[in-house]
Amino acid sequence: MPTWITDPAALRARLATRPARIGLDTEFIRERTYWPQLALVQIAIEGDGDELDVLLVDPLAPGITEALASILADTTILKVMHSPSEDLVAFKHACGVVPEPLFDTQLAAALTGIGSGLGYQKLVEQMTGVALAKGETRSDWLRRPLSPSQLEYAADDVRHLFELHDALDGLLEQLGRREWVIEDASRVVSNARDEAPERWPQLSMRAAQFLDRDAQLRLARLLRWRDVYAREHDRPRTWILDNELATALARTPPIDRAGLQRELDAHPKAPRKLGDAIWVALTTPLSDEAEAPEPIGERIDRQRLRDFQDAVAGVSRELELPDGVLASRRWLEQLAERGEWPDALSGWRRTALEPALAPLLQPKG
Numbered sequence: 001m002p003t004w005i006t007d008p009a010a011l012r013a014r015l016a017t018r019p020a021r022i023g024l025d026t027e028f029i030r031e032r033t034y035w036p037q038l039a040l041v042q043i044a045i046e047g048d049g050d051e052l053d054v055l056l057v058d059p060l061a062p063g064i065t066e067a068l069a070s071i072l073a074d075t076t077i078l079k080v081m082h083s084p085s086e087d088l089v090a091f092k093h094a095c096g097v098v099p100e101p102l103f104d105t106q107l108a109a110a111l112t113g114i115g116s117g118l119g120y121q122k123l124v125e126q127m128t129g130v131a132l133a134k135g136e137t138r139s140d141w142l143r144r145p146l147s148p149s150q151l152e153y154a155a156d157d158v159r160h161l162f163e164l165h166d167a168l169d170g171l172l173e174q175l176g177r178r179e180w181v182i183e184d185a186s187r188v189v190s191n192a193r194d195e196a197p198e199r200w201p202q203l204s205m206r207a208a209q210f211l212d213r214d215a216q217l218r219l220a221r222l223l224r225w226r227d228v229y230a231r232e233h234d235r236p237r238t239w240i241l242d243n244e245l246a247t248a249l250a251r252t253p254p255i256d257r258a259g260l261q262r263e264l265d266a267h268p269k270a271p272r273k274l275g276d277a278i279w280v281a282l283t284t285p286l287s288d289e290a291e292a293p294e295p296i297g298e299r300i301d302r303q304r305l306r307d308f309q310d311a312v313a314g315v316s317r318e319l320e321l322p323d324g325v326l327a328s329r330r331w332l333e334q335l336a337e338r339g340e341w342p343d344a345l346s347g348w349r350r351t352a353l354e355p356a357l358a359p360l361l362q363p364k365g
Contacts, residue, residue: 002042002054002155008067011057015071019045021078022071023161024099027141027154028090034230034237036086038094039141041068044080044158052162054155060144065095072099080161082106082120088192098193102185105161108168111180116322124160127167132156180348187344197227200293204330207247217289218282219250225281229274241278242269253282293337301336304360308332311356319352326353335361 005011023044028036041057059065071077072091079099081087083106092098109123110116121132136153146154172178201223202208202216211219223246230237245267254260257279264270264278271278286292312327319326327345334342339361341350 002056002151004056004058004151006058006061006064008061008063011055011064011067012070014045014053014055015043018074018077020076021046021080021103021162021165023158023165024079024081024084024087025154025157025161026087026090027139028086029140029142030086030236032236032239033234035093035234036090037142038065038090040146040154042154042158043071044161046162052159054158056151056154058144059094060142069095069097072097075101078103080105080165082123082157082161082164085188085192088189089195092192092195098189100186100189101182102189103165103169103181104185104188105164105168107184107188108164108172108181110322110325111177111184112168112171112175113320113322114168114171116325120157123164128160128163130160132160177348183347197224197231199288201227202250203293205243205247207243208250211247211251213292213294215250217286217292218253219246220289220292221281221284221286222246222250222278224286225277229277240271240274245270249278249282305329305332305336307360308336308357311360312353315353315356 003014005014023042025042026038027040027042028038030036038059041059043055043057045053045055047053057064057068059068068091072079072095078101080103081099082104084099084102084104088098105120105123106118109118114123114126118126121134125131133149133153133156136150139150139153141150169178172181198204200220202211202219205219205223208216208219222241226237226241226246229235230240233240245263249260249263254263257275260279260282261272261275264272264275308327309329309332312332313323316323316326326349331342331344335345335357345353
């Protein structure tokens with residue numbers, strides 16, 4: 001039976017003797033906020049023999065987040081988690097700490113060749129044969145009391161993490177890839193800690209790829225403003241200004257403030273009360289616009305990019321890695337555009353890819 005904990009002293013007592021590792025997961029809500037709201041923390045601890053203790057910790061209880069912080073910050077404890085990027089952000093904003101060191105079972109499954117992007121339930125079934133229930137996926141985790149089915153579902157999310165860790169770590173050792181997981185997990189932790197907004201957020205929007213340079217700059221202005229406003233007011237970005245409207249305003253900007261208001265009034269999801277702020281954002285150049293990258297269609301040699309992709313696919317086959325694990329299209333676009341290795345392709349990825357990609361980076365002559 002999992003143990004429900006609302007008393008900080010009880011949590012500290014259960015972890016007074018620091019374990020070598022804990023299984024860790026969260027339930028959070030992010031439907032109406034920019035930042036994930038931490039609603040439940042699940043901690044698995046190894047007991048005597050094969051016993052496993054599962055603590056279900058209520059972060060809404062007074063003093064709990066402070067007690068959690070000391071555990072999460074303890075770098076002598078390995079945190080075994082599955083696809084934890086959003087969980088780490090939730091911990092940072094609730095507890096002021098990003099847990100480390102980290103072992104990500106989803107990442108490890110990809111780097112051992114088992115599969116890329118596998119969900120926890122699918123990976124557990126594939127590696128242990130246990131089929132977990134899925135009934136509480138869309139639960140309201142902020143309500144109290146939580147139902148027995150919610151508690152059981154939450155406990156299941158950490159019950160098998162040690163089994164996965166043991167099996168995957170063994171495979172990593174056999175393949176000589178332990179350092180790969182450590183390196184990538186450190187990058188995940190660093191990203192959660194920094195949380196820097198994208199400098200050029202329009203580049204990740206597919207619709208923006210077909211805009212000319214002036215329109216892309218207008219879109220960058222709107223998206224940067226939106227991100228700042230959403231963070232400050234803790235609201236989802238698309239509640240502030242949805243992508244479709246932002247792209248339309250960037251593509252065909254209104255000639256004056258009144259024209260903008262007419263467009264906002266005609267759009268069912270438009271933030272009509274933010275017209276003044278949107279107008280200022282749309283018409284005020286960014287201080288670094290001169291450094292903005294060209295529209296992708298104008299800056300990428302498509303044949304060169306295809307050659308990069310073919311080379312990466314060949315290395316992936318040799319290493320028996322799933323597609324997309326070695327290098328995403330966006331990373332290769334950056335490499336093709338600049339001729340310099342982006343940070344995302346540093347470390348073990350560059351070591352693996354450089355023999356195949358270095359010749360393709362040479363100027364054509």
